[in-house]
Amino acid sequence: MTQALRPARRRAVLALTLAAPAVARAQPLSDRPVRIVVPYSAGGVADTVARILQPRVAEHLGQAVIVENRTGASGAIGAGFVAQQPPDGHTVLLEGATSITGPLANRNLPFDYAAMPPVCQITAAPYVLGIRAGFPALDLAGFIAECRRRPGEVTFGTPGIAHVGHLMGELLQSLADIRMEHIPFRGGADAAREVSGGRVDACFISESSFNPVLRSERGRVIGVTGTSRRPNLPQAPAIAEAVPGYDLSTWMIIFSPPGTPPPIRERLSAAFSTALGEAATRERIDASGNDPVHGGPEATARFWQAEREKLTALMRRAGLA
Numbered sequence: 638m639t640q641a642l643r644p645a646r647r648r649a650v651l652a653l654t655l656a657a658p659a660v661a662r663a664q665p666l667s668d669r670p671v672r673i674v675v676p677y678s679a680g681g682v683a684d685t686v687a688r689i690l691q692p693r694v695a696e697h698l699g700q701a702v703i704v705e706n707r708t709g710a711s712g713a714i715g716a717g718f719v720a721q722q723p724p725d726g727h728t729v730l731l732e733g734a735t736s737i738t739g740p741l742a743n744r745n746l747p748f749d750y751a752a753m754p755p756v757c758q759i760t761a762a763p764y765v766l767g768i769r770a771g772f773p774a775l776d777l778a779g780f781i782a783e784c785r786r787r788p789g790e791v792t793f794g795t796p797g798i799a800h801v802g803h804l805m806g807e808l809l810q811s812l813a814d815i816r817m818e819h820i821p822f823r824g825g826a827d828a829a830r831e832v833s834g835g836r837v838d839a840c841f842i843s844e845s846s847f848n849p850v851l852r853s854e855r856g857r858v859i860g861v862t863g864t865s866r867r868p869n870l871p872q873a874p875a876i877a878e879a880v881p882g883y884d885l886s887t888w889m890i891i892f893s894p895p896g897t898p899p900p901i902r903e904r905l906s907a908a909f910s911t912a913l914g915e916a917a918t919r920e921r922i923d924a925s926g927n928d929p930v931h932g933g934p935e936a937t938a939r940f941w942q943a944e945r946e947k948l949t950a951l952m953r954r955a956g957l958a
Contacts, residue, residue, distance in 0.1 A: 680824070716730055717746070741799065806819060829850050
C-alpha cells in the first residue's frame with residue numbers, strides 16, 4: 638500500500654479501520670479486484686443480493702469488487718472454481734444451504750465445502766411456492782389436492798438437484814403425502830421463466846426470483862416455506878398453516894478458498910458488515926425477500942455446523958442422502 642492514499646481510498650480504509658479487528662488490519666489485500674462468485678444464473682436471488690452488496694463492499698474495501706456467475710451442477714461448478722483459487726482474499730463464493738445438501742447428494746464432488754472457511758453470513762430467508770397462471774388450483778389446499786388427483790404429473794422447478802429448493806419440495810411431498818416430478822434448473826431465475834411460460838407447474842425458489850412472474854401476472858405465490866407470512870406477501874400463507882410441521886428456510890454465506898488466513902477473512906467480513914449496516918442496503922435486500930443479517934467468521938462457522946446437522950437429517954429422511 639502506498640504512503641499517500643487517494644482520498645476515496647483513505648476514507649474507505651478509515652471506515653474499515655473503525656469496524657475491523659486490529660489483526661485484520663495487518664493483512665491488506667492487493668489492488669487486484671475481489672471476485673464474488675455466484676454459482677447460479679443472473680437474476681436469481683444469490684445474484685441479486687451479490688449485486689446489491691457489490692458497490693458498497695467495494696467502497697468499504699477501497700478497491701474494485703466484481704460479481705461473476707459460474708453456473709451448473711447445482712452450484713458445484715462455481716464452488717469448485719473458488720476452492721481452487723489462492724487463499725488471498727481476492728475470490729470468494731456466495732452460497733446457501735446447497736453447501737450442505739450438495740455433498741450429501743453427490744459424494745464424488747472433487748472439493749469439500751467444509752474445507753472452505755466462511756467469511757460471514759449475509760442473509761436468512763424462506764422461499765416461496767409459486768404456481769403458473771392457469772394451474773387448476775388457486776391456493777395451497779387446491780394445489781395439494783391436484784397433486785393427489787394426478788400423482789407424479791405436477792411438475793416443480795428448483796435451482797438444481799439437491800439444492801435447498803429441491804429439499805423443500807421433497808419435504809412437502811413427504812409431509813403432505815403427495816408425489817410430484819422435480820425439474821432442476823441452473824438457478825431460480827430459470828425456473829421462474831419456465832413457470833411464467835407455462836411449461837412448469839410450480840417452483841420452490843426465492844421471492845426475488847419469482848417477482849418477475851408476479852409482475853407479469855403469469856403466476857401466483859400460494860405459500861412460503863418459513864413458519865410465518867412475509868411482509869411483502871401478506872396474502873401468501875406459510876405452508877405450515879396447511880401442512881403442520883413444515884418449516885425450511887435458507888440463508889447465504891460468503892465462503893473463502895481453503896487455507897484463507899483468519900485476518901483476511903476478518904477484513905472481508907468487516908466490509909460486508911459495514912455494507913449490511915447501511916439502511917439503504919438493508920432496505921434493498923429486504924425488498925428482495927431476504928432478511929439481512931451478519932455474523933463474523935467464527936459465528937458463521939458455528940451456524941453452518943448446526944445447519945449441517947439439521948439438513949443432513951432432513952436429506953436422509955427424504956431419501957436424498
